Amino acid sequence: MALTPEQLAQLRASADFARGIPLDIPNPGTRKASREEQERYLEARTNSFRETGTQLKRERDHTVHMRHMRGDINYKISGEEEVRLRLAPIFEETNPYGSSKFTEAQKHEMVVKELKEGYRDVCLQIVEGRFEPNHELVRRLEAIMAPIDLEAIREVVMDRAERGILNPEELNVVLENGEEVRLEGDEAWAREWIQTDPERSKRLGLKLGLLNRVTDRLGGMKIFGNPAGEFIVSRVVGGGTRMAARTILSWAGVAGFVGGGLAGGAVVGAGIGAASGFAVEYFRQLMEFRGEVKAEWKRAKEENISRRAAGEAELELRKVSLKEKLFTVKSKKKLAVAAAKGAAMGVVGGAFSPLIAAFLEEHGITLDFLRGVSGVKDISNWAGGAWEGAGRGINEISGGRLDNLDGVVQKVGDAVQQSETLNEVKDELAKTKAQLAEAENKLQGLTKRLGNLSGQLNDAASKDAGVTVYGEHFDAEEAKTVARYSQAVAKSLGVEEPVTDSLGGAFGDLTGNSVELFKVADIGDFVEVEAGSNPWNETDEIMTKLFKQLNIPKPPQGEWNEIIRQANPKLCADNGYSWGAGIPGKDARFIPIGTKLQITKEFKDVALNLVKKAA
Amino acid sequence: MNLLEKNIDEYIDGLVTQVLSSPAFNMVSLQQQEEMNNKLYNHFYQVILDTTIDNLNEEQISQLEALDPESPQMEEKISLFAAQIPGLAQVLEQKLNEEVAKIKQTGQIPQ
Numbered sequence: 001m002a003l004t005p006e007q008l009a010q011l012r013a014s015a016d017f018a019r020g021i022p023l024d025i026p027n028p029g030t031r032k033a034s035r036e037e038q039e040r041y042l043e044a045r046t047n048s049f050r051e052t053g054t055q056l057k058r059e060r061d062h063t064v065h066m067r068h069m070r071g072d073i074n075y076k077i078s079g080e081e082e083v084r085l086r087l088a089p090i091f092e093e094t095n096p097y098g099s100s101k102f103t104e105a106q107k108h109e110m111v112v113k114e115l116k117e118g119y120r121d122v123c124l125q126i127v128e129g130r131f132e133p134n135h136e137l138v139r140r141l142e143a144i145m146a147p148i149d150l151e152a153i154r155e156v157v158m159d160r161a162e163r164g165i166l167n168p169e170e171l172n173v174v175l176e177n178g179e180e181v182r183l184e185g186d187e188a189w190a191r192e193w194i195q196t197d198p199e200r201s202k203r204l205g206l207k208l209g210l211l212n213r214v215t216d217r218l219g220g221m222k223i224f225g226n227p228a229g230e231f232i233v234s235r236v237v238g239g240g241t242r243m244a245a246r247t248i249l250s251w252a253g254v255a256g257f258v259g260g261g262l263a264g265g266a267v268v269g270a271g272i273g274a275a276s277g278f279a280v281e282y283f284r285q286l287m288e289f290r291g292e293v294k295a296e297w298k299r300a301k302e303e304n305i306s307r308r309a310a311g312e313a314e315l316e317l318r319k320v321s322l323k324e325k326l327f328t329v330k331s332k333k334k335l336a337v338a339a340a341k342g343a344a345m346g347v348v349g350g351a352f353s354p355l356i357a358a359f360l361e362e363h364g365i366t367l368d369f370l371r372g373v374s375g376v377k378d379i380s381n382w383a384g385g386a387w388e389g390a391g392r393g394i395n396e397i398s399g400g401r402l403d404n405l406d407g408v409v410q411k412v413g414d415a416v417q418q419s420e421t422l423n424e425v426k427d428e429l430a431k432t433k434a435q436l437a438e439a440e441n442k443l444q445g446l447t448k449r450l451g452n453l454s455g456q457l458n459d460a461a462s463k464d465a466g467v468t469v470y471g472e473h474f475d476a477e478e479a480k481t482v483a484r485y486s487q488a489v490a491k492s493l494g495v496e497e498p499v500t501d502s503l504g505g506a507f508g509d510l511t512g513n514s515v516e517l518f519k520v521a522d523i524g525d526f527v528e529v530e531a532g533s534n535p536w537n538e539t540d541e542i543m544t545k546l547f548k549q550l551n552i553p554k555p556p557q558g559e560w561n562e563i564i565r566q567a568n569p570k571l572c573a574d575n576g577y578s579w580g581a582g583i584p585g586k587d588a589r590f591i592p593i594g595t596k597l598q599i600t601k602e603f604k605d606v607a608l609n610l611v612k613k614a615a
Numbered sequence: 616m617n618l619l620e621k622n623i624d625e626y627i628d629g630l631v632t633q634v635l636s637s638p639a640f641n642m643v644s645l646q647q648q649e650e651m652n653n654k655l656y657n658h659f660y661q662v663i664l665d666t667t668i669d670n671l672n673e674e675q676i677s678q679l680e681a682l683d684p685e686s687p688q689m690e691e692k693i694s695l696f697a698a699q700i701p702g703l704a705q706v707l708e709q710k711l712n713e714e715v716a717k718i719k720q721t722g723q724i725p726q
Binding site for chain 1: 620623624626656657659660661663664665667668669671673676679680684685689690691693694695696697698699700703704706707
């Protein structure tokens with residue numbers, strides 16, 4: 001339906017108003033204005049733009065202020081003047097003739113290059129969700145008019161993702177949550193913006209409620225306007241983003257270029273012009289690209305998940321077919337026993353390897369030698385691991401193995417026979433009784449080391465296993481298992497003495513072990529810091545002995561820990577070590593393994609005092 | 616047979632005895648008992664093997680796949696890999712104990 005002349009006049013008046021033209025000045029384009037009218041119009045326009053200039057500055061200051069307030073002042077892109085200032089020292093460089101080294105064209109090129117780099121960096125930040133485009137940015141970008149090199153940005157973003165610098169999940173968060181934050185920010189910003197200049201508000205006919213509505217609707221890039229028809233902003237060409245739209249709005253408001261079309265939804269006014277169109281288009285591209293990046297990551301992630309799932313499923317299938325293959329095997333028993341044996345050896349190997357390694361090392365038998373004579377390539381699993389594994393718990397080192405030990409020992413013996421250089425070792429090994437006694441001593445040493453483990457064995461539970469142990473951390477079944485394995489290892493080591501009297505004590509029989517330890521709980525005696533242990537355990541043993549000697553029941557665990565906590569630093573300090581050693585949470589290996597700590601009178605006094613207190 | 620193997624045998628014997636002496640197997644004849652005996656051993660061996668395989672990694676599986684199941688190398692490799700699995704002994708014992716409990720409860724020996 002065609003508009004009546006009155007309606008047209010009203011709309012035109014609205015549009016003029018929106019452009020910042022006083023309503024009482026007729027649009028010179030609609031009829032021939034009088035000279036006086038034209039002068040009034042020009043004066044009004046001039047005033048309007050003068051005012052606009054002031055507002056622009058205020059607006060820019062305000063935006064920067066708001067960005068500071070939001071803590072996201074990460075504003076890398078500079079204006080041309082700033083870049084020129086930055087490059088000034090370079091520009092001032094002179095050639096041998098005393099004139100500038102650079103022509104004006106070269107200087108300009110350098111400035112543009114610098115600006116473009118800054119621009120590229122900002123684009124990257126936008127893509128990564130770390131930068132919010134705003135009108136100030138638009139203004140600066142406008143000066144550069146640099147094309148977006150999306151491919152270059154994509155490469156950088158993807159590279160960051162691949163190197164784990166940029167987490168796609170985080171990008172999602174930035175995009176999803178960040179948008180909300182920004183929306184709030186926009187509203188607050190808009191509210192303040194409009195309130196800081198009531199005159200502008202009045203002139204543009206904006207009301208706070210309306211502005212809120214406008215802001216709310218920007219996300220959808222809808223047409224926004226004054227329901228009363230006082231102020232109309234038409235649809236932004238090509239859609240875009242909330243931020244871009246806000247940019248347009250602020251620009252339009254500031255510059256007085258709102259509208260340009262009426263209710264029909266014409267394009268953004270000519271005042272916004274190509275420059276802002278350029279910026280809008282850039283931001284639109286960037287935002288779209290950000291969406292693409294996100295989608296690409298999502299796709300890659302899903303592919304990765306499905307690939308991994310497929311890999312796992314395939315492995316499961318292979319396991320099933322291997323099980324089927326072994327299901328019908330004739331020597332199933334052999335294989336099962338081999339598996340069980342390996343599992344058992346894994347436990348004992350890990351536990352005993354430090355001791356065996358120490359024994360071998362003491363006799364000058366190196367890993368290389370063992371590798372050579374035994375043909376066991378992964379010998380370091382149990383022997384090398386022994387050195388490395390010192391100080392670690394049994395669980396960590398139980399991956400070690402000892403199943404080839406008997407073979408190794410045999411081969412060592414054979415090699416010894418064939419090697420003069422090893423005759424000394426042979427002699428030592430040949431001194432059967434003495435050697436066995438020494439070996440047994442070593443094994444007692446093992447026992448003592450394993451006493452560390454014993455400290456973790458459950459007292460009551462261990463009785464079920466026929467051994468006496470201290471500690472609270474292992475249950476009966478574990479104690480039995482450990483004892484059984486230790487016996488087996490003793491045999492595999494060729495120890496002829498009753499296992500329970502020697503290695504039997506390894507894990508379990510802490511009777512002998514404890515007696516040994518008790519012996520050293522006198523002044524002047526030494527306690528040795530164990531592999532896999534720390535002075536805490538030694539202190540524990542000493543205090544256990546003292547309590548036993550004085551026939552005082554051991555206090556509850558919490559209280560007991562406190563006693564050890566007090567006695568242990570004293571023991572260390574008396575021996576010149578940091579008392580931090582052995583304190584839970586500190587590095588227990590601070591005191592080297594094998595360190596002998598002497599029991600001093602002072603320590604004993606402290607210990608006895610603690611015993612008395614506990615009693 | 617070394618001591619460790621003997622111990623393992625005894626351990627499995629113990630499991631079989633435990634099952635057969637449970638109320639669920641009280642009423643079976645001698646002949647049936649012998650049959651069950653074999654089934655139980657077979658089952659426990661299978662449990663050990665399956666559990667071990669379940670704990671192997673891809674590389675270990677690949678190596679076993681390439682071997683003749685009846686070969687001594689297979690036995691050797693299984694033992695070697697089992698020794699490299701931390702805590703496998705405990706896992707095996709737990710699994711076997713669970714099986715014993717299940718069989719005692721249901722009176723059925725899984726095929």
